[in-house]
Every structure is written in C-alpha cells, then in structure tokens.
Amino acid sequence: MRSTESVRKTFDQELEALKQTLLRMVDLAERALEDSMMALKEQNLLLAKVVIDSDAEINRLDEEINGWVIQLIAQQQPVATDLRKIITALKISTDVERVGDLAANIAKCTLHIGDEPLIKPIVDIPKMASIVQEMLRKSFDAYDLEDPRLALEIAETDDRVDRLYGERIRELMQIMTLTPRRVNQITQLAFICRNLERVGDHAVNMAESILYLTKGEQYHLN
C-alpha cells in the first residue's frame, strides 16, 4: 500500500482552515448577540449600531465559506467524512449568518425603543438570551469537538427557550392592554423575544448538522 499522505495534505489543511473560519463566524455571531443584549439593557444606542455594523463581517465570512465549499467540491470530489464535513460547513454557515441577522434585528429594535424609559426592568429577556447564547456556545463546542452528545443537549434546551418565549409574549400582551400608549416599545420587546427564539431554532439546525457530520444520519430535532 503506497502512502499518499502528501497528496491529501493540502486537502486536510483546507478542511481544517474551513472549520476554523466557521468557528470564528460562530464566535462573532455569539458576541453580536451578547452585545445586542447589553445594548438593550443599558439602552446603549452606540453599541446597538456597532452590532448592526458588525453583521457585515459575518455575512462576508458566510460568502467566503460558500465559495470555498464550492471550490473544494469541484476540486477534491470529496466522499465519506470529507464530504460530510464540507456539506456541514455549508449548512452551519447559513444558520450562523441568520443568527448574525437576528442579533442585528435585536439591535435595531433597541434603536427603535431609543432612550424612552423601559416599561419595567429588563430581566426575563436577558435570561432567555443567556440560554440561547449557551446553545450557541454548545454548538461551537459540539462542532469543534465533533461531539454528538453536546448536539443533542442543544435540542433539549430549545424546549425551554420556546416555553420562555410563550411566557414573555403573554406577559407583554397583558402589559400592552394595560398601557396602550407604550405599544411601540412593547412591540419592539416582543420582536426581540421572537428574534431570540429564532436564534434557538438555528442552534438546533446546527445541532442537526453536527449529528449528520458525526453519525452520517439525518435527524430532525424540532
């Protein structure tokens, strides 16, 4: 058996670089989400603008990964684990790109609220956000370590997010009927909850992709 390690070397390096780029993208999206929450809590409009601007870099990385994946498929005709790695990178990067958009949406809601005093201290929304961030961090680790157990945990956590989302919306509706003059702010807060819930769904999609990567089977977790 003649070893062809040298032939594969470039390909293996490319796969690793692709992975690192995607991990960087996940990291940026997670940070954008964290900043968007801080901007909301502190009503820091400057920070909200920074979050919106930073989405461009996430979008750029998504485009870079897409082009890279197309090139690798065309040049290397990947099979088996190589193929699954490449397909997974393509799918996860689409999800992360959306997470970046959702973080920017949250920042836009914060801008809409502006410096108008908040209807009540913001406690529950950041709580929901921290769960969602935890899901993103787990998907980062699950992808980095190729760990299917972590991926399954993400799916389980999403049920909590959905429950919190339902509770928040009901509460906001109640407040809205009591204080109809604050309808703009309440609607923006409801949008923020909706955006956070969507981030959770994308984290679950990423978990499905990671399960496909590690086990070679398709899963539907939600």
Added chain:
Amino acid sequence: MVQVMERTRERAGLKQTAAPAVPDVRPLVYDTKLLNLWYGNHHALKNIDLPIRENEVTAIIGPSGCGKSTYIKTLNRMVELVDDVRTSGEILYRSRNIFDRNYPVEELRTRVGMVFQKPNPFPKSIYDNVAYGPRIHGIRNRQILDEIVEKSLRGAAIWDEVKDRLNTNAYSLSGGQQQRICIARALAIEPDVILMDEPTSALDPISTLKVEELVQELREDYSIVIVTHNMQQAARISDRTAFFLSGEVVEFDETDKMFSNPEHKRTEDYISGRFG
C-alpha cells in the same frame, strides 16, 4: 456509545429519517460463498461472500493486487486459464455451483459476457466482430445476423457512428469506439450478465462518459459487475459497491452509503485517497 445515543434519542422523542434504501428484493444472479483462491502458494481471495443481484450494477473497487480482477474472472471461470490455480468454496450462478465437476462451462460463458480493460476487437470488420458469437453458435441466416448486429450495436450506443461502415476493420475505430464494439460483441450472444474489468481505464474522458451512460442503460436488461480503479465512477454508476483489500471484502454495501458514510475506516481511507 451508540446505545446511549439511541436511548437519548428515544427520551427526547427524536425522529430519525433514513435515506431510501435500494430494495433488497431483486433476485440473486450470483451468490459467492466462502470463496478462497490460490495462485500456487499465494492466497489471492480469502473467504469471499458476495451476492450479486439482477438488473443492478455491482462495482468492485480496491487497490492494485487486492484480488478484484481475480474475482471477476472467477465468475466465468476464466481464472482457470492461469496455471496452478486452486479454489475452495462455491459460486452459485442462478442457484447452481459453477465449480461442480460437470458444470457446462461453455454455457456459463455464453450467459456471462465479458469486456476487458483494453479494447480487444478481432482484426475483422465491425460486422464480423459483432456477428462472431452468434456465428459460432450456428446462426448462418444473413437476415437474422443483420438484425443481431444492428440490435447489439444500438445496444452499445455506437450504431449511429458505424452504421455506414460496417465492413471497415474494427481497428480503424478510436479506442472508445472499439470498446463499445466489444460491448456490442458481448451483447450479441444475449448474455444474462456482463462482467467489465476496468472498461474505461484506457479511454479518454468523453469515451469514458459514453461507456458510463451505456452501463446505466444496460442495467435495464442485464446484470453488470464492473471492476474499476475510478472511485467516482463506482459512485456514479453502481447500485452496490464491494471494497476489496488484500484478497478480502472489507465492506459491501449500497453505493450511496459506501460513499457518504462507510462502515469501516479502511474503506473510508481508501475512497478518500488516504492510501491506494
């Protein structure tokens, strides 16, 4: 670990969707059971178990010297032409062991056509190449021969290219055309199975594509076993793939599964070019 995953999945009420499988119900053409083969002292095939099904393309892949060509040549007992060959185990063709002492080997070879790596037409006209098999089976009627030749050349997707020069020497054709003439020659005896031993390795990419397309069409009427060095070719055209290594079948599965999620690391390493 797998069990833990299963349980976790059950707890979470997860649905797992499997890709649609190739139906396992097609009748067997060949069934190889515990086949061993020695060239002198060299143990070339070791305990091969391999079913081959009707109207499917079965690809055999593996590095040089892994036994894949030996195996395919065993299916029509051509391997016996080599000196000092011994076998054990059995190969059932249509439920009958081809190693039986009184098995009619000539009949086997009329039911099982073969196409080789290098196109090997006879130094005769295109017509005579294709009519050769039917003639040695006693067909003399010119009209019947004409029909067989046309049908076989059409079947091999080369009729339109040669119909106006059936009397020219087959050697005057390009390599890709010669190979399709050889396929037509195999079809002319109306075989049940076609064995192909690296049929495109001496062809240019366009001719390769034509032969690959042809294999897809032939599957409708024949069962095909193809040995190939070209893994992408196996992935493109076969229903099932067997991976041979050092005379053993490491893995045999549906081709889609083999090339997306092989069971064995050695298969993965081979198909993804880590050795070979």
